[in-house]
Amino acid sequence: MSTYATPLKDMEFVLKELARIDEIAKLPGYEDTDLDTAMAIIEEAGKFATNVLEPLNRTGDQQPARLAKGNQVVMPPGFKEAYRQFREAGWTGVSIDPEHGGQGIPVAVNTLVEEIWRSANHAFSLCPLLTVGAIHALELRGSPELQARYLPKMVAGEWTGTMNLTEPQAGSDLALVRTRAEPQGDGTYRIFGTKIFITYGDQDYTDNIVHLVLARTPTAPEGVKGISLFVVPKFLVNEDGTIGKRNDVKAVSLEHKMGIHASPTCVMQYGDAGGAIGYLVGEENRGLEYMFIMMNAARFAVGIEGIGLSERAYQRAAAYAKERVQSKDVGEKGGASVPIIRHPDIRRMLMSMRSQTEAMRALAVVTGAAIDHSKRNPDEETRNRARAFVDLMIPLVKGWSTDTAQNVTYDGVQVHGGMGFIEETGAAQHYRDARITTIYEGTTGIQANDLIGRKIGREGGRTALAVIAEMEKFDAELAKGTSDDLKAIRAQLAKAVEALRSTTEWAIANFGNDVRGVFAGAVPFLRLWGITASGWQMARAALIAEQRLASGGGDSTFYRSKIATARFFADHSLAQTAALRHQVTAGSRGTLEMPEEAF
Numbered sequence: 001m002s003t004y005a006t007p008l009k010d011m012e013f014v015l016k017e018l019a020r021i022d023e024i025a026k027l028p029g030y031e032d033t034d035l036d037t038a039m040a041i042i043e044e045a046g047k048f049a050t051n052v053l054e055p056l057n058r059t060g061d062q063q064p065a066r067l068a069k070g071n072q073v074v075m076p077p078g079f080k081e082a083y084r085q086f087r088e089a090g091w092t093g094v095s096i097d098p099e100h101g102g103q104g105i106p107v108a109v110n111t112l113v114e115e116i117w118r119s120a121n122h123a124f125s126l127c128p129l130l131t132v133g134a135i136h137a138l139e140l141r142g143s144p145e146l147q148a149r150y151l152p153k154m155v156a157g158e159w160t161g162t163m164n165l166t167e168p169q170a171g172s173d174l175a176l177v178r179t180r181a182e183p184q185g186d187g188t189y190r191i192f193g194t195k196i197f198i199t200y201g202d203q204d205y206t207d208n209i210v211h212l213v214l215a216r217t218p219t220a221p222e223g224v225k226g227i228s229l230f231v232v233p234k235f236l237v238n239e240d241g242t243i244g245k246r247n248d249v250k251a252v253s254l255e256h257k258m259g260i261h262a263s264p265t266c267v268m269q270y271g272d273a274g275g276a277i278g279y280l281v282g283e284e285n286r287g288l289e290y291m292f293i294m295m296n297a298a299r300f301a302v303g304i305e306g307i308g309l310s311e312r313a314y315q316r317a318a319a320y321a322k323e324r325v326q327s328k329d330v331g332e333k334g335g336a337s338v339p340i341i342r343h344p345d346i347r348r349m350l351m352s353m354r355s356q357t358e359a360m361r362a363l364a365v366v367t368g369a370a371i372d373h374s375k376r377n378p379d380e381e382t383r384n385r386a387r388a389f390v391d392l393m394i395p396l397v398k399g400w401s402t403d404t405a406q407n408v409t410y411d412g413v414q415v416h417g418g419m420g421f422i423e424e425t426g427a428a429q430h431y432r433d434a435r436i437t438t439i440y441e442g443t444t445g446i447q448a449n450d451l452i453g454r455k456i457g458r459e460g461g462r463t464a465l466a467v468i469a470e471m472e473k474f475d476a477e478l479a480k481g482t483s484d485d486l487k488a489i490r491a492q493l494a495k496a497v498e499a500l501r502s503t504t505e506w507a508i509a510n511f512g513n514d515v516r517g518v519f520a521g522a523v524p525f526l527r528l529w530g531i532t533a534s535g536w537q538m539a540r541a542a543l544i545a546e547q548r549l550a551s552g553g554g555d556s557t558f559y560r561s562k563i564a565t566a567r568f569f570a571d572h573s574l575a576q577t578a579a580l581r582h583q584v585t586a587g588s589r590g591t592l593e594m595p596e597e598a599f
């Protein structure tokens with residue numbers, strides 16, 4: 001049975017060489033986070049994950065969270081104690097600004113910490129993930145009173161947070177939200193309505209839960225411009241900060257799901273007994289706008305789920321492939337049966353899993369570094385450029401990484417043969433758990449629309465073309481690579497970048513006159529961007545690895561492996577870009593032609 005091992009070498013390489021942690025450590029507020037400190041944090045997270053979180057992953061899958069009497073969720077055995085340890089070790093506030101009681105580590109470093117939680121226990125990690133989302137909402141627009149009352153407890157992990165957006169008739173389209181918020185004349189509101197699919201809507205970890213809820217006031221205009229954001233605590237909080245009366249909000253049922261069984265997905269009922277007391281965040285009717293500002297962080301966090309699950313699935317598959325003996329080596333005459341890792345097709349799957357995981361990690365951490373620069377770089381132009389890059393990359397980190405995690409966890413099952421279908425090995429759990437990641441926090445279709453519409457179409461492709469130009473410029477650098485591997489990587493990257501440019505120009509040119517045709521290719525377009533952008537990072541990695549090998553010293557096995565995974569990615573993933581270009585630019589007719597009644 002495989003145990004999770006933090007991929008420390010790759011994490012260090014990505015932080016140091018691709019995200020340039022030395023540059024991040026020069027930014028105001030990040031001076032204490034050099035590479036050694038960052039790696040010490042990551043190692044600690046890894047130990048906690050391996051010792052405390054991973055042993056509960058299967059327990060949570062087999063003994064899901066349940067709803068007990070009094071609308072109280074009871075978490076799977078061991079989870080409450082693990083959460084206590086997680087909180088006491090200070091992990092709940094690691095990414096939060098020190099101004100609000102957190103440790104404020106750079107996003108690039110936190111990306112790896114988050115990956116570790118997702119690898120070890122995806123379902124457990126969702127509670128802190130949602131709490132951080134709620135903290136950000138309060139940091140962003142909460143009044144000083146709301147901040148003072150809720151933030152310290154949430155940052156310390158003493159209370160958790162939730163995000164209540166979805167309703168039965170309002171999923172991707174939040175303009176349809178119907179939950180009501182009636183002003184009481186004393187600054188508070190009474191909230192009435194039903195929210196569905198609310199992650200950690202209730203739990204038994206903490207004595208209070210802070211729900212962030214989207215609702216409409218009676219005078220609100222229709223649609224997206226009439227939605228406001230409220231804090232609705234499970235228990236009201238007295239002036240002195242102590243816990244008061246139970247509020248009129250409860251979990252009325254839990255969903256039975258395909259995966260993440262330990263994560264309670266709640267139907268939440270507000271206002272059965274006179275109305276839940278809620279406090280407005282920011283101004284009325286601007287709730288969705290606040291949500292949009294926070295969305296980048298939330299989508300980025302879900303993208304990391306794809307990476308964490310892929311890493312874990314890869315490690316499990318690699319361990320199994322070394323142990324399982326079956327069939328002779330096709331290249332040897334006679335001889336005994338061999339471990340299945342000797343079979344070329346098993347190696348293909350393992351290399352596919354590993355190279356895609358490394359590519360996703362590289363893209364996410366480089367994007368994390370850009371988030372750090374967008375917030376703290378003293379130079380305004382650099383901040384703006386970084387922000388534009390981040391906006392473009394977010395749908396890729398979310399949409400492409402979670403989409404890719406489906407292939408990786410699928411191969412994880414396949415490597416195990418029949419045992420992959422049997423729950424005992426754990427491969428099936430990764431496959432099932434990964435399935436939600438392309439759905440919540442905006443489906444892949446919604447990410448792809450965001451990329452091709454808001455991020456590219458509407459701004460005439462300014463940022464996209466500037467990023468493509470950077471990729472093209474990198475070709476001269478890549479030409480310094482001397483080995484056959486580097487030459488092959490360069491050739492594939494050049495073709496991919498050319499496909500990316502021509503497809504992006506096609507989308508820009510057709511956005512105004514054939515918008516349905518352009519949107520018909522949105523998901524293949526997202527894949528084309530995801531593969532090329534991460535292939536660019538893999539090519540950078542391969543070049544650095546070759547240079548380190550040439551100068552001697554360091555871990556030569558690691559550098560050679562990095563070149564091998566980059567080469568594999570070039571020949572197997574970058575090579576798909578020509579087909580993706582065709583799907584986008586020529587595929588809309590086939591997608592849209594058939595009359596609706598023929599379906």
Ligand SMILES: Cc1cc2nc3c(=O)[nH]c(=O)nc-3n(C[C@H](O)[C@H](O)[C@H](O)COP(=O)(O)OP(=O)(O)OC[C@H]3O[C@@H](n4cnc5c(N)ncnc54)[C@H](O)[C@@H]3O)c2cc1C
Nearest residue numbers: 163164165166171172197198199265439440441442443445
């Ligand atoms: C386990 C789980 C946990 C969740 N946790 C939370 C939570 O904590 N808080 C919360 O508020 N919500 C949560 N959700 C809800 C989640 O965010 C929604 O399910 C998701 O946004 C999709 O909405 P929907 O299910 O209504 O699907 P729909 O919006 O009905 O979508 C159905 C299909 O139509 C497609 N589609 C819709 N609109 C478009 C379009 N414009 N263009 C192209 N395709 C489109 C979608 O991509 C999808 O394939 C959770 C859901 C699940 C299953």
